[in-house]
Amino acid sequence: QSALTQPRSVSGSPGQSVTISCTGTSSDVGGYNYVSWYQQHPGKVPKLMIYDVSKRPSGVPDRFSGSKSGNTASLTISGLQAEDEADYYCCSYAGTYNVVFGGGTKLTVL
């Protein structure tokens, strides 16, 4: 199972929007609506930000949104804030009770 492909880094200024892509195949991202996104600050535990492609858990700001088109899922963060600076990981169900993560994207808030 190959890792999902994410850009190594993205950046944006406070108040701007950024989008992080997550590309897989028809066997994972494209085949199921079970993409999730996790935020991880340095030295901290990953936190669920988006599940089932576009749903937000309670407590996650609505600045965070998810979508999917074909084999690529996306996480969009609007109204960037300093505290959004972190690593972001996508994750997808890959069939037969298997899961695959993306390589991670470092978000820098300029």
Place this chain on the structure above:
Amino acid sequence: QVQLVQSGSELKKPGASVKVSCKASGYSFTTYAMNWVRQAPGQGLEWIGWINTNTGSPTYAQGFTGRFVFSLDTSVSTAYLQINSLKAEDTAVYYCARGFSPIMYFDYWGQGTLVTVSS
């Protein structure tokens, strides 16, 4: 409130074994799957697999079969990850994470356990 509390850091020699525990509280333990995720120093998240807390049936990701073993003690709501024949490249933080439906996403995570393999 849901909590997953893991055992403390471990320093092991190559070839040894280690057993990491993950004690759950605040929910019915057998209702949700338990997953294990690895993060090597400076690297990304890597899914090791999951265990059905109702049946005890484990599923291991590719590359994690053979030396990695999941187990449970449902009487104390605890999941375990044992790694045998440790190698230097097993040095990582290991997380347990509660799985929903059963592995579509991970809503609660343990604090992580650092396993260091060094001679």
